[in-house]
Amino acid sequence: MANEAVIVELLGDRGDVMQFIVADGTGIAKGAILQLTDNRTAAASAADKPVAGIAATEKVASDGQTTLGCYTNGIFDLVDSGAGNTVGVPVVLGGINTFKTAAAGDAELGRIFGKSLATAGAGATEEVRVLVGKHH
Numbered sequence: 001m002a003n004e005a006v007i008v009e010l011l012g013d014r015g016d017v018m019q020f021i022v023a024d025g026t027g028i029a030k031g032a033i034l035q036l037t038d039n040r041t042a043a044a045s046a047a048d049k050p051v052a053g054i055a056a057t058e059k060v061a062s063d064g065q066t067t068l069g070c071y072t073n074g075i076f077d078l079v080d081s082g083a084g085n086t087v088g089v090p091v092v093l094g095g096i097n098t099f100k101t102a103a104a105g106d107a108e109l110g111r112i113f114g115k116s117l118a119t120a121g122a123g124a125t126e127e128v129r130v131l132v133g134k135h136h
Helices: none
Strands: 006-010 018-021 033-038 041-044 051-055 067-071 073-080 090-095 098-101 114-116 125-131
Touching (some): 067 073, 090 114
Antiparallel strands (some): 018 067, 033 051, 051 067, 073 125, 090 098
């Protein structure tokens, strides 16, 4: 994959890692942004979905592993999906391992997973304060 998150600083208890159920047959790169799909179940990210967290380790396809720890609290270098954004704005998934500025209704649907720590142009990599499952 590409555009995986890079740790800048883990907050809370070393990133407040939470365990999620994942498919055994799927490979997941360390640093991949995972979307919440069902009862504490996570999968590769897509736009307009709630975020489970950021993969703390690599998951090899068909290795028998069906759980994966995800960081839910920290500062990460992430890639803007292409529109650019302003410092301090809430962010949501913009596509596979990318983010974009949140729009009206995203908070009510549980899609906001952090806020931008810089103003950046389209496609830029910047620091994002990730705090999954908390109010922003």
